[in-house]
Amino acid sequence: MTPQDLMIRMLPPFGGWLALASLALPGGSPLRGAAVAAFLAVGPGAALVRICGPALGARSAEGPVEDTSEDTSEGTDEAGDAAFAHHSDLLERLMLAVLLSVSVAILLATVLIAAHALSGDRVLLTLTLLTTLAAFCPALRARPAPGTAPGAAPPTWKGSTL
Amino acid sequence: MRPPATPRERSAPEPASGKYDPDAPQADEAPAHDSRTREAPTAHTSRDVTTERTSRDVPTAHTSRDVPTERTSRDEPAAHTSQDEPTERTLREESTTRTSQESAAESPEEVSARPEPGGAERVDRPATPEPPGSGSGSGAEPPVSDPSDLAPATRPARAAAAWPAVPLLTALALWVYAVRHTDVSALDDYGLVGALHPAFWAGLAVLTAGFWFTVRDPRRRSRWPLAHVLGLLVMERATQALLYPTPLYAWAWKHDAVVDHLLTSGGLQGADRLGDMAVYDQWPGFFAAQAALVRLLGVDNTAMYMAWWPLVSSVLLLLPLLLIYRTFTTDRRLIWTAVWLFCVANWVGQDYFSPQSVAFALHLGVLAIVLRRYGRTGVPGTAGTAGTSGTAGDGADGRGVRQGQAVWTVLLSMLVVAVVVSHQLTPGMLVVTLLALALTRRHRDWIPLITTVVIFLAWCLTAALPFLSAAMPDMIRSVGDVGANVETGYGTTPTGTGAVAMSWAARLLSGSVLLLALAGVLRRRVLRHRAFPLLLLAAAPLPMFVASSYGSEMIFRVLMFMLPGAAFFAAAALLPTVRASAAEVSGPANATARAIKRPSAPARRRRLSLPAPPPLRYGAWLAPLVLLAGTLAFVPSYSGKDRINYFPPREVALVQRLFDQAPDDSLVVAANRNYPLAYEQYWRVDHYWFLDDDRRHVDEIVRDPAGVLARDMAAVDPPARAYFLLTQGQVANSEMNGQLNEAQLRRVRESVAGSPRFERVAENGAGVLYVLKPAS
Structure with missing residues (x-):
């Protein structure tokens, strides 16, 4: 694991603990708001996407078909296709990180309010603990093809930062 | 759930006939302070902050693409000047080419020792992954043999790159x-x-x-x-x-x-x-x-x-x-x-x-x-993207695909x-x-x-x-x-x-x-x-x-x-x-077509200039004008209907005053629900919006406002109270949506004000609050 991988892996839980620490600041403080909002908006989803990332790549993504007769899009260059697809994959991971974070926060708050146990501290602490746990989980990997040599690197999503 | 009324669509004002008087007597001016009321436009500070933040968000000019090589410029065909609509991929091709050229020109030690130029750009545009089976990735273009070939970006080119x-x-x-x-x-x-x-x-x-x-x-x-x-x-x-x-x-x-x-x-x-x-x-x-x-x-x-x-x-x-x-x-x-x-x-x-x-x-x-x-x-019509691995189409294990799914x-x-x-x-x-x-x-x-x-x-x-x-x-x-x-x-x-x-x-x-x-x-x-x-x-x-x-x-x-x-x-x-020519899509001519799309470096530098306005043709201006009109x-x-949707701080303060004093199970009667805090503490205070009622009853209220309203409100048992609230938000909503106009609502207000059954609790420029006196 490279230092960059480690940093990416630990950033979401660090954000959660930072948000928890920020609760010591006075209510309405911009720093407190920024720390809490940033973690709730991205943290849990980023941890989840890191775990699922390689498995998600097992299913190919649909991409635009180059139009050779009408469109103004570019030709049929493979490197260009790969770069475009790579950027789309990055955008997809970012979208997943944000929307999953929002969804997890909504679901957790719903469960807590239904149990008459809703509080801000509980939501944040639970999400931080889950995110920390996720940081120590290995990533889900797509099952290697039958014939793949033991120890061979499983297919990974090239260039992934999550 | 009752869905929100159409936000900015439903509403329509009467021609400004007799405005609601915002400067009415303010004998019982409600307290101005309310936790929900942000400080009035002292917003200079926040605006400045916003402006600064926005300015920071503006990306700085990117110039690394303007660092071509002479070698490249010699080898590449001249710019295809008729290409009015070059595309993003052309840029990606350039970027890929440049990356491979620079890499080839430097030893690994040089690469690792040298600080990465244009770091910000590298974050934004990670190195293009090579397509399977490709070689260096740059295709037909030879690498740069001498780093000194890398020409520095010129100041005009930088300025042109930053013109947006x-x-x-x-x-x-x-x-x-x-x-x-x-x-x-x-x-x-x-x-x-x-x-x-x-x-x-x-x-x-x-x-x-x-x-x-x-x-x-x-x-x-x-x-x-x-x-x-x-x-x-x-x-x-x-x-x-x-x-x-x-x-x-x-x-x-x-x-x-x-x-x-x-x-x-x-x-x-x-x-x-x-x-x-x-x-x-x-x-x-x-x-x-x-x-x-x-x-x-x-x-x-x-x-x-x-x-x-x-x-x-x-x-x-x-x-x-x-x-x-x-x-x-x-x-x-x-x-x-x-x-x-x-x-x-x-x-x-x-x-x-x-x-x-x-x-x-x-x-x-x-x-x-x-x-x-x-x-x-x-x-037909779909394509799996490159850059992802383990696709069903490229021979990966079907179980892996199912697991991914x-x-x-x-x-x-x-x-x-x-x-x-x-x-x-x-x-x-x-x-x-x-x-x-x-x-x-x-x-x-x-x-x-x-x-x-x-x-x-x-x-x-x-x-x-x-x-x-x-x-x-x-x-x-x-x-x-x-x-x-x-x-x-x-x-x-x-x-x-x-x-x-x-x-x-x-x-x-x-x-x-x-x-x-x-x-x-x-x-x-x-x-x-x-x-x-x-x-x-x-x-x-x-x-x-x-x-x-x-x-x-x-x-x-x-x-x-x-x-x-x-x-x-x-x-x-x-x-x-823009229709692509046959040469661009036919196999043997593909390389030529790509070369045509990739202009020479000096040409790129020259062409990265301020944008030319569309030609003086009607059609060319139509699209931007449509976009501008939209x-x-x-x-x-x-x-356009913010007169309905905006509640000034004094209106908020007036309604807040009501809830500060209303006992449990009280009733608030208003023309409609278009006022701030309309549902405040709805679990202990009830509401009656008479314009939502049957039209015949609304007509009765218009004929004898104080009498009918007092009758409607009389069912409230002490210690609960019955309040009558009329604010400028209600008036605007009623008037602009084809219900009672401002004059009719003013008569309702005057009738209540003149009735011995009602006692004024608060009043300011945004509205008035009365309470029904207990029956003796």
């Missing part, structure tokens, strides 16, 4: 100036349109022009269109947050009350304790999350930040929207023009502090995943559950859209649809069953009654010159975008085939007209859900079609 910052910063500067010089203290029937400083319109025009020239210049990177779109969202959705000292829109205040209820009760309650408002406890997702957020931020209530929600929710939409469009085209111009059109056509106003604002983003996120990951690669389904389910627990209508829209997609051969994967239906039904048959079982008879009756479902109903007819004009602006805007979309569908045959799922996205919500009126709002909701697909084809109609039309459509 000029219109962007100019527009933002004009916007800041306009915000600081706009007075919203006396809005007329044209809402914010009549109050905005002219600099705002100039800024919007400059921004649109800058966007148009930037997005059509393929040598510019995507960050510039993104910066312009973010600038547009700031100007569109943050202006009101800066101008008005209190949050807009009565329904947003209502949602604040729901959050307050959850914080107070600590749990969910039923209709036996909450009456009609219990519906919110049956779809509590958004409100529960907001309740937690209020506690975590340490603020008193959501009114402290909900004015900024339109901006937040609109930015949130960009992620799935971009992803959806990138699934169907690589044409950067089409992608960003569609995003721009979506932003300016989405005037319906469901971006306010509401569950549907978040649910819509999640809805689009689910669709983006389904369109990208649940398609059937190999079906299972993971996708789990993530998808999380988004769907969040939608289902937050909002009633959005899951229905999601189901019909997924059904439409599943009926096509290209997306015939039933898993997303079945997953969504199962989750939706599970929620409806458990947590939401009390509401649905009560509302089911009405819902069944409205099925098939398209006429009733589409009509807006009493109290929603724009009345008065201002309201009618604003409504027509909105209708013209929506109609134009839909017509453009139709033109795009008819004109772009190949695109229509390739992006057929987007056509389905635009058409799928239409059957919902048959299902329900959704509180007279269905037409607006359907329009909003159609927009993502419609904006794409509308953008296609605006953009010119952008400008957004303002009256979105904020």
